[in-house]
Amino acid sequence: MPETASRRVVVTGLGAVSSLGTGARAFADAIRAGRNGVSPIRSFDASGFPHTYAGEVHDFDPRQVLRRLRVEEWGSSSLLAASAARLALTDAEIDPAQVSAARAGSAIGTTFGESVVIEKLVSQWVNEGLKDIDPVLARRAPANRIAAAVNAELALTGEAHTIATACSASNYTLGYAYDLVRTGEADFMISGGADSVNRWEHAGFYRLGALAESVCRPFDTHRSGILTAEGGVALFLEPLEGALARGARIYAEVLGYGVNCDAKHPVAPDPTSIAECIRAAHRNAGVRADEIDYICAHGTGTPTNDATEVKAVREVFGDRLPPISSIKSMIGHTMGAASGFGALICCMALHDGFLPPTANVTEIDPALGPGVDCVPGTGRPASPRIVQNHGFAFGGNNAITILGRVA
Amino acid sequence: MTTSAPLVITGCGVVSPSGIGLEALTAPRNGAAQAEPPEGEFPPIPLAVIPDLRVEDYLGKKGIRTLDRTTRLALVASNRALATLDTALSDEDRARTGVVIGTSTGSIRSSSEFSRETLVREKPYLVQATLFPPSVMNFCASQIAIWNSLRGVNATIADGRVSGLGAVSYARNAIIQGHIERALVGAVEELCPQSAWAWHLSGALAPDAAVGEGAAVFVMETAEGAAAAGRAPLAEVLACEVGTLGMSDVRRGLATCIGRAMQRSGVPGAAVTTVSLSASALRGLGAAEEAGVRSALGGSLPAQLRTAGLLGESFSATAALQLADVLAAWRTDPVAAGAVALVVVTGDDGNVGCLVLRRPPG
Numbered sequence: 001m002p003e004t005a006s007r008r009v010v011v012t013g014l015g016a017v018s019s020l021g022t023g024a025r026a027f028a029d030a031i032r033a034g035r036n037g038v039s040p041i042r043s044f045d046a047s048g049f050p051h052t053y054a055g056e057v058h059d060f061d062p063r064q065v066l067r068r069l070r071v072e073e074w075g076s077s078s079l080l081a082a083s084a085a086r087l088a089l090t091d092a093e094i095d096p097a098q099v100s101a102a103r104a105g106s107a108i109g110t111t112f113g114e115s116v117v118i119e120k121l122v123s124q125w126v127n128e129g130l131k132d133i134d135p136v137l138a139r140r141a142p143a144n145r146i147a148a149a150v151n152a153e154l155a156l157t158g159e160a161h162t163i164a165t166a167c168s169a170s171n172y173t174l175g176y177a178y179d180l181v182r183t184g185e186a187d188f189m190i191s192g193g194a195d196s197v198n199r200w201e202h203a204g205f206y207r208l209g210a211l212a213e214s215v216c217r218p219f220d221t222h223r224s225g226i227l228t229a230e231g232g233v234a235l236f237l238e239p240l241e242g243a244l245a246r247g248a249r250i251y252a253e254v255l256g257y258g259v260n261c262d263a264k265h266p267v268a269p270d271p272t273s274i275a276e277c278i279r280a281a282h283r284n285a286g287v288r289a290d291e292i293d294y295i296c297a298h299g300t301g302t303p304t305n306d307a308t309e310v311k312a313v314r315e316v317f318g319d320r321l322p323p324i325s326s327i328k329s330m331i332g333h334t335m336g337a338a339s340g341f342g343a344l345i346c347c348m349a350l351h352d353g354f355l356p357p358t359a360n361v362t363e364i365d366p367a368l369g370p371g372v373d374c375v376p377g378t379g380r381p382a383s384p385r386i387v388q389n390h391g392f393a394f395g396g397n398n399a400i401t402i403l404g405r406v407a
Numbered sequence: 408m409t410t411s412a413p414l415v416i417t418g419c420g421v422v423s424p425s426g427i428g429l430e431a432l433t434a435p436r437n438g439a440a441q442a443e444p445p446e447g448e449f450p451p452i453p454l455a456v457i458p459d460l461r462v463e464d465y466l467g468k469k470g471i472r473t474l475d476r477t478t479r480l481a482l483v484a485s486n487r488a489l490a491t492l493d494t495a496l497s498d499e500d501r502a503r504t505g506v507v508i509g510t511s512t513g514s515i516r517s518s519s520e521f522s523r524e525t526l527v528r529e530k531p532y533l534v535q536a537t538l539f540p541p542s543v544m545n546f547c548a549s550q551i552a553i554w555n556s557l558r559g560v561n562a563t564i565a566d567g568r569v570s571g572l573g574a575v576s577y578a579r580n581a582i583i584q585g586h587i588e589r590a591l592v593g594a595v596e597e598l599c600p601q602s603a604w605a606w607h608l609s610g611a612l613a614p615d616a617a618v619g620e621g622a623a624v625f626v627m628e629t630a631e632g633a634a635a636a637g638r639a640p641l642a643e644v645l646a647c648e649v650g651t652l653g654m655s656d657v658r659r660g661l662a663t664c665i666g667r668a669m670q671r672s673g674v675p676g677a678a679v680t681t682v683s684l685s686a687s688a689l690r691g692l693g694a695a696e697e698a699g700v701r702s703a704l705g706g707s708l709p710a711q712l713r714t715a716g717l718l719g720e721s722f723s724a725t726a727a728l729q730l731a732d733v734l735a736a737w738r739t740d741p742v743a744a745g746a747v748a749l750v751v752v753t754g755d756d757g758n759v760g761c762l763v764l765r766r767p768p769g
Contacts, residue, residue: 048530048531049532050532110544110565111543111544112518112544113512113513113565114512118512118515118518118519121601122519122522122526123526125519125523126526126527130600130604131450131604131608133604133608135605135609138604138605138608138609139755141512141515141605142511142512142565142723143510143511143513143544143565144511144567144569144570144754144756144758145567145756146565147566148651148754148758151651156651157650157651157652157660158650159573159576159649159650159651160650160651160758161573161576161577162565162566163562163563163565163577164510164513164544164545164564164565165545165548165561165562165563166563172562176580179580179584180580183584185580198522199522199525200522200525200534203524203525203531203534204521204536204539204542205539206532207532207536207539208536259560259561259562259581260558260560260561261505261506261549261558261559262552262558263553263557265553266549266553273558284586394540394543394545394546395540395543395546395549395550395552395553395561396549396561397545397548397549397562
């Protein structure tokens with residue numbers, strides 16, 4: 001158990017820039033309705049690929065959201081992160097000057113960083129040679145720009161970490177931000193993630209045989225893989241005491257988290273290690289397995305993920321599995337932002353009272369065994385009290401967060 | 408972090424243009440200039456290359472062929488950090504040991520070359536699947552875990568020039584909050600044509616400054632844990648402050664950051680005998696950094712280490728190499744136990760950091 005004195009930490013602001021709309025409310029309503037955010041790829045010429053669908057963010061103008069950043073100076077992942085952070089701060093209905101003046105910072109997850117910037121530079125390299133790459137563009141390529149963009153947009157002077165632990169990265173940021181606020185190291189923190197659709201990930205996942213054609217169907221017998229996707233997501237964290245004092249709307253309390261590493265294989269996940277991560281998260285949060293009302297799955301849509309994830313959950317929960325669903329069925333795999341969107345929908349589920357669905361399910365794969373309730377179709381009215389949010393990544397980087405309704 | 412329960416560094420592995428190990432950092436520098444750069448066309452600027460990098464001597468021949476340079480450097484540094492521990496880690500220890508590695512954007516060579524394949528092949532998907540995982544930023548940290556069976560938290564921290572201290576901050580929290588008992592913590596940067604051209608064209612390098620590379624990885628744990636295991640500390644970590652205090656004014660922001668770190672350390676400014684500066688290979692930033700340190704320490708500047716001036720600008724590896732340089736200097740300098748060193752680092756993104764180290768007794 002942690003040795004330092006601690007305060008309770010709550011989420012009071014949510015921000016989303018997604019294929020299902022801008023703002024946490026629009027995003028959550030679409031998820032609850034089981035809507036699909038996937039569409040033919042526009043951000044690069046996908047005509048040479050056998051599979052041409054992705055969960056892209058269309059028609060989003062960061063100028064409508066950002067107040068400080070000059071849009072032309074930043075890469076797309078930075079803009080997604082900063083926009084989501086601004087939306088979260090606005091949603092928290094707190095005086096931005098109060099946050100700026102406090103010890104406040106950000107931790108933002110990513111898989112591919114400023115991939116769109118890097119691909120522009122690569123195309124200059126191919127066409128003209130390295131000696132003719134645009135140095136102004138090159139300055140925007142390092143991944144540290146993503147969290148720096150959040151601190152610059154919100155005028156924060158605290159820590160700004162871009163955590164690049166691939167597809168579980170947002171859960172890492174939530175855990176870290178939670179610890180900083182809990183221990184008093186920070187007064188406020190933004191946690192979240194951002195990634196942009198790009199050609200190199202599309203090619204990579206296709207070559208791994210992991211890419212679905214146009215529909216993502218986690219838990220379904222006919223699933224065929226992931227869909228690449230993009231977005232920005234942010235959660236605003238503050239101490240419970242402060243939130244109550246200012247009469248803030250509290251979405252959820254962060255109860256704890258677990259993190260570990262399979263240390264076995266670069267891409268194949270390990271159910272035993274994931275089960276250990278779940279137990280570590282429960283211990284850290286001070287909850288028992290039978291108290292978990294819902295699991296927001298990593299649920300990528302590959303047969304391997306489904307089999308591994310359900311096996312791991314069975315190791316911990318036995319045959320009484322909580323409902324477990326995947327929002328990737330609707331928005332695709334937003335990579336470093338994925339577990340951030342998972343955390344956001346968990347907050348909304350706790351606050352509004354529902355279970356997020358898995359869309360596109362026609363037949364739950366019997367090979368997954370009995371008792372898999374993936375909430376097929378549309379959201380289900382419910383009153384979850386404690387929920388669990390999964391994030392797994394290449395390299396066996398597992399991170400699981402536990403959120404609860406404030407009691 | 409509190410002064411009552413300091414963390415300590417008990418192991419160190421470093422791979423730099425001076426060579427491999429702390430000894431190389433203080434040895435007369437003569438080999439670096441002749442070292443052969445990695446494959447590719449480099450710009451006409453000085454390059455600081457790691458000499459005689461025979462990775463197989465440290466890692467064996469099996470499984471290294473597909474590893475990129477970033478991962479090789481960090482694996483060798485990790486291997487050395489573990490090998491130099493006074494007492495080795497048991498399998499049980501390894502289950503509770505994390506890996507926290509700072510990086511700029513992973514191996515920019517790996518991701519750029521992978522992306523390039525999608526443009527130059529007949530079809531964009533005719534890429535090599537085995538080259539995909541190394542194009543993702545967490546590949547290096549997860550390889551360190553796989554090679555050494557380290558099953559604690561595995562984090563990749565992309566904080567630009569501040570990455571080394573960002574990694575220390577992350578690892579410190581994970582240890583103090585009980586997620587792990589110890590961590591391999593450090594940072595890495597490889598020399599490659601992609602980043603060398605970017606540096607050259609940016610105009611940010613000081614005249615005659617080299618673009619460098621390197622990796623430094625440390626074993627960080629609690630003082631009690633180290634004592635119980637019989638591992639003597641190389642340094643006590645009294646404080647590590649990072650933040651975007653320098654966005655509008657680097658000098659003032661850095662001074663504030665150093666002030667906070669000193670206050671948290673509970674040691675007087677007069678105890679500081681060494682300051683390691685980060686930005687001596689950079690135009691503008693170097694002067695602002697020095698002014699910030701002077702301002703924080705009441706106008707004076709103790710003995711300085713200018714690691715980047717000697718080893719070249721190595722972006723995300725900067726702060727980790729500075730920390731190694733402090734440990735190397737302590738090995739040869741007759742400074743007393745209790746001497747305090749600051750590792751100061753300044754980013755081009757407004758990030759600044761200050762690590763406070765104390766030389767342990769004995």
